[in-house]
Amino acid sequence: MIEYYLVAGLAILIAMALGVCRALLGPTVFDRILAVNLFGTKAVLLVAVFAFFSGRHDLLDISLLYSLLNFVGVIAALRLVERGKFFANNSKIEQEHLTGDQSAGEINLENKQKGNQDA
Numbered sequence: 001m002i003e004y005y006l007v008a009g010l011a012i013l014i015a016m017a018l019g020v021c022r023a024l025l026g027p028t029v030f031d032r033i034l035a036v037n038l039f040g041t042k043a044v045l046l047v048a049v050f051a052f053f054s055g056r057h058d059l060l061d062i063s064l065l066y067s068l069l070n071f072v073g074v075i076a077a078l079r080l081v082e083r084g085k086f087f088a089n090n091s092k093i094e095q096e097h098l099t100g101d102q103s104a105g106e107i108n109l110e111n112k113q114k115g116n117q118d119a
Helices: 002-025 030-052 059-083 091-101 103-119
Strands: none
Touching: 002 030, 030 059
């Protein structure tokens, strides 16, 4: 039975090594993000296999937490690549705030008035 866990762990480590190679050599940024996601997923699997092998089932909570962090990290990286920043794009408010022509409150009031006129 121990041999199965060792073979599974070795296969996961080989997949992680291939993921690292892909992350370093990937031609595009999306290939690299996908490879980092693969590495994180395989790390979760490796922790789960180790938890079952050692009988420490509390490590499964750590693997679940790491999988959530992996997911959020990939979403944040993709958003950064797509938009160039993490937060929502409020370009009109940002432009007016930078130029000092109007305050954000005045812009919001104008948007509400336009919304009421359309209705």
